[in-house]
Amino acid sequence: MNQPVNPADIHKVIIEQQKARNRKKMMVNGVLFLLLLAAPFMMYPVFLMKILCFALFAVAFNLLFGFAGLLSFGHAAFLAAGGYTTGYLLSNFAGLSTELGILAGTATATVLGLAFALLSIRRQGIYFAMVTLALAQLVFFFFVQAEFTGGEDGMHGIPRGHLLGLINLEDNLNMYYFVLAVFIGCYLLVQRIVSSPYGQVLKAIKQNEPRAVSLGYNVDRYKVLAFVISSALAGLAGSMKSVVFQLASLNDAHWHMSGEVILMTLLGGMGTLLGPVIGATFVVNVEYQLSQGPLRDWVDPILGGIFVLTVLAFRSGVVGEIQKLVDRNFK
Amino acid sequence: MTRPVLEARNLTKEFRGFTAVDDIDLLIREGSIHALIGPNGAGKTTVFNLLTKFLQPTRGQILYRGEDITPLKSAAIARKGIVRSFQISAVFPHMTALENIRVALQTAEGSSFSFWRSGSTLHKLNDRCMELLDSVGLAEFANTATVELAYGRKRALELATTLAMDPKLLLLDEPTQGMGSEDVDRVVELVRKAAQGRTVLMVEHNLSVVSKLCDRITVLAQGAVLTEGDYQTVSADPRVREVYMGSDGSGERGAEPPTDPAEEVAP
Numbered sequence: 001m002n003q004p005v006n007p008a009d010i011h012k013v014i015i016e017q018q019k020a021r022n023r024k025k026m027m028v029n030g031v032l033f034l035l036l037l038a039a040p041f042m043m044y045p046v047f048l049m050k051i052l053c054f055a056l057f058a059v060a061f062n063l064l065f066g067f068a069g070l071l072s073f074g075h076a077a078f079l080a081a082g083g084y085t086t087g088y089l090l091s092n093f094a095g096l097s098t099e100l101g102i103l104a105g106t107a108t109a110t111v112l113g114l115a116f117a118l119l120s121i122r123r124q125g126i127y128f129a130m131v132t133l134a135l136a137q138l139v140f141f142f143f144v145q146a147e148f149t150g151g152e153d154g155m156h157g158i159p160r161g162h163l164l165g166l167i168n169l170e171d172n173l174n175m176y177y178f179v180l181a182v183f184i185g186c187y188l189l190v191q192r193i194v195s196s197p198y199g200q201v202l203k204a205i206k207q208n209e210p211r212a213v214s215l216g217y218n219v220d221r222y223k224v225l226a227f228v229i230s231s232a233l234a235g236l237a238g239s240m241k242s243v244v245f246q247l248a249s250l251n252d253a254h255w256h257m258s259g260e261v262i263l264m265t266l267l268g269g270m271g272t273l274l275g276p277v278i279g280a281t282f283v284v285n286v287e288y289q290l291s292q293g294p295l296r297d298w299v300d301p302i303l304g305g306i307f308v309l310t311v312l313a314f315r316s317g318v319v320g321e322i323q324k325l326v327d328r329n330f331k
Numbered sequence: 332m333t334r335p336v337l338e339a340r341n342l343t344k345e346f347r348g349f350t351a352v353d354d355i356d357l358l359i360r361e362g363s364i365h366a367l368i369g370p371n372g373a374g375k376t377t378v379f380n381l382l383t384k385f386l387q388p389t390r391g392q393i394l395y396r397g398e399d400i401t402p403l404k405s406a407a408i409a410r411k412g413i414v415r416s417f418q419i420s421a422v423f424p425h426m427t428a429l430e431n432i433r434v435a436l437q438t439a440e441g442s443s444f445s446f447w448r449s450g451s452t453l454h455k456l457n458d459r460c461m462e463l464l465d466s467v468g469l470a471e472f473a474n475t476a477t478v479e480l481a482y483g484r485k486r487a488l489e490l491a492t493t494l495a496m497d498p499k500l501l502l503l504d505e506p507t508q509g510m511g512s513e514d515v516d517r518v519v520e521l522v523r524k525a526a527q528g529r530t531v532l533m534v535e536h537n538l539s540v541v542s543k544l545c546d547r548i549t550v551l552a553q554g555a556v557l558t559e560g561d562y563q564t565v566s567a568d569p570r571v572r573e574v575y576m577g578s579d580g581s582g583e584r585g586a587e588p589p590t591d592p593a594e595e596v597a598p
Contacts, residue, residue, distance in 0.1 A: 007461035007470045014429065014474045015454070197437060197453055198446035204423045204434045211421040214383065215496060216409035216438040225444065 025191070028274070036180055045176040046244065051284045052183045053241040058264040058276030060233030063190050065262070066271035067199070068226040069206035073129040073258050074116060074136030078109040078231040080143060080253035082238030085109075087158040087248040088148050098161040098169055102239040109235020110228060112139070117227035121220050133255060140253045154249030158242055169243070179240055186233055191273055193229065202226060263307050269317030278318050334396075336361045336500050336530045337382070337413070342391035344377055351377045353554040354391075359500070364522075364531045366541045369551035370574055375534040376418060378551070379504050382532075383415045384408055395500075410438065412499035418508060418534075420485040424478040428469055428488050431477055432460040435495035459495075467491040467521055483514035487521065494525055501525065503533040507540055519543055542566075550574075 039048050057079055064070050086105035089096055120131040143149045150156070160169035169175045193199050205212045205219050212219055242248040251257065260283065268279025283303065290299045314321050339357040343350065352374045359365050367375045380386040382393060384405045393401045400408060409415075423431050436456045437443045445452075464470045467487040472480060477488060486506065493501065506522060507515045519540055522531065526544075535541050541548060541562065548565045550557040552574040558565060565571055 007465050007473070010470060010473050011457055011461055014427075014457075017474070018451075192449070193446045195450035196446045196448050197440075197442040197450065198444055198448075199450065200426075200430065200434055200453065201437060201443045203426060207423040207425055208421055210385065210417065211423065212434075213385075213405045214409055214415050214417070214421070215435050215492070216406050216414075217443070218404070218406045222444075225446070229446070 029188075033184065036184075040173055040176045045172040047284075047288065049176055049179045049244045050241075051281050052179050053237050053244060054261075054264065054284050055277040055280040056183050056186055056240070057234055057237035058261055058268070058280040059187060059190055059273075060230050060237060061261045062265045062270060062276040063193065063233070064226055064230035065265055066275070067194055067206065068202050068223055068230075070223060070227065071125075071129045071262070072116075072132040072227070072230075073255070073262075074132035074134075074139075075231070075234050075261055076253050076255060076257035077116070077136040077139040078113055078234035079238035079241070079257060080248070080250075081112050081139065082106055082109040082235030083242035083248040083252050084143060084149050084155065084238075086239035087155045087242040090158050090161060090243070091155065094159075096161070097165045098163050098243060101161075102236065102243065105239030105242070106232055106236040109238065110232040113228045113231020113235070114224070116231065117224040121223050121227065133258070136253075136255060136258060140250070140255070143250060143253045149248070149250075152250060154247060154251075155242070156247055158246040158248065160243055160246060175244060179244060182236065182240060186236065187273070187277075190233070194273065198222070198225070263303065265317075267306065267310050267317055269319035269321070269323075272317070272319040272323065275317050275319040282318075334361055335359060335394075336396060337532070338394040339378075339382065340392045340394070342378070342381055342393070343389045344374075344381055344386060345389045351554050352381060352388075355551075355554075355556055357549065357556075359530060359532055360547070361530055362528075363547050364526050364533070364545045366545035366548045367532065367534045367551060368536070368538070368541060368548060369557070372553075373551040373574075374554040375551055376504060377554075379415060379502055379534060383413065383502060409496065412497070413502065414493050414496045414498035414500075415502035416489055416493050416504055416506065418504045420482065420489055422477045422480075422485050422489055422492070425476060427474050428464060428477055428480065429457065429460045429473040431488055432463050432492050432495050433457070435492045436460065438496065463491045463495050464488075466494075466524070468517075483510055483517070486510070486514075486518065490518075490521055490525065499529060501529055501531045503531060503535075505534050505536060507535065507537050515540060538566075 061072070061075050064072055082105035085108040086101045089104055090098065090101040116132060116135050119135060120128055123131050144151055160175060163169055163178055167174050169178065201212070201217060201222055205217065205222055209219055238252060264279035264283050265276045266279070267282060268277065269275025286303065287299055290296060290302060295302065310317065316324060335358045337359040339355060342352055342355045342357070344352040355378065367378060369375055377386065381388045384403060388401070392399060395411060395413065400411065423434065426434070433453060433456050436459060437453070440456060442448060442452065461470060461473060464473055467490060469484060469488055469491065472484065477485065480488065490506065503522065507518050510518065515537065522544060525531070533545070546561060547559070548562060549559045550565055550571050557570055557574065558568050
């Protein structure tokens with residue numbers, strides 16, 4: 001009954017398919033890249049930068065949630081830690097070049113992420129989410145009390161400064177292309193991580209943790225690494241955001257923000273690369289459009305309704321559902 | 332006499348006053364295929380979980396080639412070469428068959444933290460993956476998502492994944508559970524092949540499988556060792572018949588009473 005199969009032939013097919021998939025990925029990336037390059041000539045750059053910052057935040061969150069299966073309810077802490085650190089440094093040290101301030105913000109979020117991870121990683125599911133939420137609330141109250149954050153008022157007038165001491169970031173176009181470069185770099189990094197040898201192990205842990213343990217993997221360490229990378233990128237998003245808006249506020253540290261990034265990720269499609277980007281774009285747009293019109297007091301209920309609808313009807317999110325359609329019809 | 336690979340001394344596990352495993356001594360000899368049988372609730376799977384440290388023993392000691400491995404963690408025990416399978420088929424459902432096996436090979440390969448490296452650095456493991464898949468008759472499914480494989484094939488894949496670790500001691504938790512007779516025969520052949528040069532400890536309900544494969548059998552009942560010996564000795568033991576038949580009405584479905592293997596397996 002069994003036809004004779006040659007393992008080498010099958011292997012060749014697999015490699016070919018993988019190459020085809022990579023080519024497709026490159027094409028999608030290329031198209032998006034061109035769009036983003038041209039975008040500031042069609043839309044207001046600051047608005048685009050807001051989208052990119054939130055997209056980066058969601059991409060970072062999705063690395064942990066979508067690819068490692070860990071639902072953190074405390075990612076606002078990293079966004080805020082990055083933002084406040086960068087804001088404080090750039091405001092108080094005039095000669096500091098912008099990228100160093102951003103790096104410092106990212107580093108702070110990374111260290112904070114490591115602390116969160118070590119305290120929470122042994123908990124599973126909802127308990128993990130609760131521990132991260134509790135820790136993030138702790139950080140929130142610290143930012144409320146600490147003097148340098150400006151408390152309820154926030155931190156205003158953060159200077160954008162010069163990139164590498166050369167490029168004037170007060171210019172919105174310069175700023176935009178800087179944000180775009182950072183975003184693309186991070187996006188490609190996450191793409192790389194997901195398909196790397198480490199990404200394979202992470203995938204295995206997400207799908208069947210006891211089995212991964214029985215194959216000799218010390219799963220907690222892999223999860224901690226995912227958490228730390230995720231919080232670093234979230235911190236970077238916060239740092240960029242504070243430079244773009246010249247503002248760091250308590251909003252970023254509020255648990256509301258941790259919820260919003262979950263919404264963005266689920267809406268766009270968790271566990272897909274593009275999903276969080278689409279989700280962030282959508283949410284930022286909806287918030288902006290609604291706040292301009294008569295429904296401005298209804299932003300939260302409307303987003304909530306969309307969230308409920310997504311969870312009930314489109315579990316895989318926009319990108320996930322499209323992927324399913326494509327798989328079903330073009331296979 | 333060959334030396335023991337694995338030895339458990341006074342192994343005990345209590346759950347809030349309930350003693351699931353009660354002071355068990357176990358000796359697994361090098362190169363043997365050793366079966367752990369007994370009615371449901373006898374503590375077989377608990378013993379497995381204790382030996383691989385998925386559960387922490389309340390008391391007792393586990394020795395691997397004379398070395399005390401009781402304090403080690405599950406992952407460390409696996410890296411020592413004691414690899415287990417699970418009662419429910421333990422695969423990574425949304426990875427292809429090839430990727431399933433490759434994850435096991437990655438443990439030894441040492442790049443499993445390299446998040447900056449390209450996934451194509453793993454291609455050098457693919458040949459070995461294909462070999463292992465071929466050995467369990469799954470080569471043609473290499474690129475199939477595991478969730479789409481039939482149950483018997485999942486179990487075969489699981490076995491191949493376990494073998495990819497090149498374990499010295501293989502712990503199989505009911506490898507034929509829920510299988511039709513054709514699949515059972517295939518698994519028996521696979522286990523026989525896998526056991527060459529290895530030691531195997533298996534929990535198994537299907538006594539015809541046990542009679543065909545195993546050269547030593549430990550019978551557990553109510554968390555304790557009832558008796559031990561080869562198939563002839565054990566199946567002749569009236570106490571074994573009693574726990575299996577459930578003379579006091581405590582018997583269970585799924586387990587057949589031991590019978591002469593000749594009755595079940597037509598030559």
